[in-house]
Amino acid sequence: MNTNQLRHLAGVLCLALVAALLVSACNLLPSKPLDPASVVSISGDNMRAFMITDSGELWATGLNDYGQLGLGLEDKRLVKAGKVDPRYEHNFGYLAAPIKISTNVKQAAIATNAGAYLTTNGELWVMGHENGIKYFPEVQRKLRNHTKYSYRVDVVRPVKVMDGVKKAVADRHILMLKENGDLFGIGENYWAELGGQQMIDTPLLIDQGVTDVFIGNGITFYVKDDGQLYSCGRNVWGELGFGVPIKIEYSLVELSQAERMNFPPQPIATDVQSVYSSDFVTLILKTDGKLYMLGKNLENAYPDGSEYSTTPQLIAEDVRKMGISNLDSGKAIIVLNNDDKLIGWGSGLASLGVELSAGQWAEIMLDVKDFWTTPNLFVLSRDGRMRAAGPAAAPFQSGLIKESNIGQLAGWTWD
Numbered sequence: 001m002n003t004n005q006l007r008h009l010a011g012v013l014c015l016a017l018v019a020a021l022l023v024s025a026c027n028l029l030p031s032k033p034l035d036p037a038s039v040v041s042i043s044g045d046n047m048r049a050f051m052i053t054d055s056g057e058l059w060a061t062g063l064n065d066y067g068q069l070g071l072g073l074e075d076k077r078l079v080k081a082g083k084v085d086p087r088y089e090h091n092f093g094y095l096a097a098p099i100k101i102s103t104n105v106k107q108a109a110i111a112t113n114a115g116a117y118l119t120t121n122g123e124l125w126v127m128g129h130e131n132g133i134k135y136f137p138e139v140q141r142k143l144r145n146h147t148k149y150s151y152r153v154d155v156v157r158p159v160k161v162m163d164g165v166k167k168a169v170a171d172r173h174i175l176m177l178k179e180n181g182d183l184f185g186i187g188e189n190y191w192a193e194l195g196g197q198q199m200i201d202t203p204l205l206i207d208q209g210v211t212d213v214f215i216g217n218g219i220t221f222y223v224k225d226d227g228q229l230y231s232c233g234r235n236v237w238g239e240l241g242f243g244v245p246i247k248i249e250y251s252l253v254e255l256s257q258a259e260r261m262n263f264p265p266q267p268i269a270t271d272v273q274s275v276y277s278s279d280f281v282t283l284i285l286k287t288d289g290k291l292y293m294l295g296k297n298l299e300n301a302y303p304d305g306s307e308y309s310t311t312p313q314l315i316a317e318d319v320r321k322m323g324i325s326n327l328d329s330g331k332a333i334i335v336l337n338n339d340d341k342l343i344g345w346g347s348g349l350a351s352l353g354v355e356l357s358a359g360q361w362a363e364i365m366l367d368v369k370d371f372w373t374t375p376n377l378f379v380l381s382r383d384g385r386m387r388a389a390g391p392a393a394a395p396f397q398s399g400l401i402k403e404s405n406i407g408q409l410a411g412w413t414w415d
Contacts, residue, residue, distance in 0.1 A: 034059050034098040036412070037384030042372035043109050046326065047393060047408050049374055050108035050117065051098055058105040058117055061410040063393075065092040067156030068115035068128035070101045079406075094406040102158070111170035117158070124165045124176060125158040132174070135186035135202055136161040162203070169215040175222075176203065183210040183222055191218040192261035193233035207265065216277025220265070228267040229275065229284070234260070237280040238310035239295030241268030245308065249280065269312060278324040278375060283333070284312055291316040291335065298324070299346035300359075301333060315345075316361065323373030327351045328391050334373055335361070342368040342379060352377075352389055352414060376409060388412035 038053040048062030048069060060069040064078055071078065078093030101117075102125075108117040114128030126133045133139045138161045162184075167177040173187025173194065184203040185194040195206040207222065207230070214221040218234030235243045243262040246255065269284055269292075276283040280296040292312030293301055301315050316322075321336040327348035334344050342364040344354065354362050367382040376390030392404030 031100065034100075034410070035384075036380060036386030039380060039386065040370075041107065042374060042378050043107075044374040044376075044408075045110050046375060046390065047406065048094075048110060049376070049378075049408065049410060050101075050110065050115070051410070052105055052108060056104045056106065056120055057100055058102040058108055059098040060101045060115075061095045061098040061407040063092075063094045063406050063408070065094075066113045066129040067154040068110065068113060069095065070115060070117075070127050070156070070158050071095075072156045073154070096405075096407045097411045098407075107168060109168055109170035109174070111174050112172045114170070114174075116168055116170055116174060118165055118168050122164050122166070122179060123160050124162040124168055125160050126174075127155050127158045129154055133159075133161075133186070135200060137202060167213055169213055171215045171217050173215070173218075173220075175206075175213050175215055175220060177210055177213045177222070181209050181211065181225065183207050183213060185220065190260065191234035192263035193218050193220045195220070195232050195265055196263050197257055197261055214275035214277065216275075216282060217279065219277055219282075221275045221277065221282075222265075223272055227270055229269040229272040230265040231268050232263045232265040235262050237296035237308040239277060239280050239282040241282070241294055241310065241312070242266045243310075245310065247308075274321075276323050276373075278373075280308075281324060283322050283324065285319055285322055289317060289319050289338065290314055291319040291322055293333075298333065299331060299348075301345055321371065323371070324375060325373040325377040325389075326375040326391060327377065327389055332377075334364070334371060334377065336368055336371055340368050340382065341366055342371060378409075378412070386410075386412050387414050389414040 039051050040054050041052040043050050051059040064071050073092055077099055079096055080093040104120045105117050106120050111132050114132030116126045118124050130143055138159050142159055164179045165176050166179045169175050173185055176184045183206045185206050186203050194204050209225045210222045211225055212223040220233055221231050223229050231241050235245050236249055238245045240262055246259055271287045273285045273287045281298045282295050284292045293315045294309050294312045296308050302313050316335055318337050319335050320338050323334050325332050325334050328351035330347035332344045332346035332348035336342050343361045344364050345361050349356055349362055354364055356362055369380045369382050371379045379387045388409040390409055393406045393408055
């Protein structure tokens with residue numbers, strides 16, 4: 001190698017070193033915080049949440065005890081708790097504020113101890129506790145490589161499990177609607193929420209010709225190309241829309257299949273825009289803006305005062321979006337009207353400083369752009385400000401996390 005070649009090589013190496021140093025320096029800089037005005041979607045549960053921005057960025061906040069936020073348990077950005085089990089190399093922790101997890105994302109969901117997100121090109125990725133996602137063959141192959149512990153494995157790095165997905169929703173089970181109209185599901189299927197009584201070890205085809213899908217605790221709702229809303233699964237207080245309610249909310253008695261399972265899926269409504277199901281209540285928003293409720297009489301919202309209803313009862317009109325939120329002082333039905341007014345019904349509104357009047361919807365806020373219930377309440381106003389409210393995080397039985405704020409509200413407040 002002659003002198004000129006040596007000089008050229010030295011120059012290339014210097015440039016590479018400078019570039020590496022610049023990248024390292026940039027990584028040490030604090031990342032730009034999430035702009036609340038850019039948020040277009042929030043999903044999650046009472047302990048954690050996913051946020052998606054208008055540019056397709058996926059952000060996560062809250063508890064990451066099983067890697068369901070897509071972070072390794074050793075991630076230095078987590079606020080760590082004490083050791084959970086000496087057999088684990090890393091202890092769990094939480095994100096006190098949102099951090100960016102991925103890009104090119106159009107939807108995200110939190111299942112029981114697991115997380116999932118859907119990319120703009122239709123790829124479904126999952127992560128978290130093995131019990132929630134073990135039905136995917138791709139996860140099964142990954143789990144076979146884990147031999148350190150026999151009783152629990154966390155998939156803390158996202159795994160791609162399906163292509164061609166249009167929409168994915170999650171609760172205690174996960175539903176995947178493909179672009180071709182095929183609806184698949186995974187889960188324990190204890191309530192026949194997957195459309196039948198069979199046990200599964202891979203994603204199960206529930207139905208075809210499906211145009212939209214919604215989910216509840218042990219319940220599956222979906223709209224078919226015939227325009228009808230179908231449901232199957234759990235039916236405690238009539239929230240399913242068909243079958244005989246068992247009227248047993250919590251029981252140590254093992255129920256028979258005939259008592260607990262409601263299948264095959266049955267049509268329960270038409271002209272449906274969206275469905276929101278929480279605990280023992282289902283809200284159905286029709287395309288004409290009318291809001292119906294069935295199931296348990298949440299906060300005495302039924303006009304006829306009945307204890308429960310197996311058929312939808314009209315409770316509001318001129319509705320653009322609806323949800324059910326758990327707040328410090330109780331539950332509340334939250335509604336966004338077409339005039340950007342956020343209103344609510346229920347005792348939970350007292351914790352927001354809302355003046356309540358028996359038997360009437362109460363005004364919460366004006367000039368609202370959007371809102372989400374996870375069941376914590378997130379409200380984005382037209383001025384770009386995000387407000388959030390919800391009950392304090394319950395301390396862990398082990399006492400390892402005693403903080404009431406573990407990032408479940410992303411650092412936002414209601415004041």
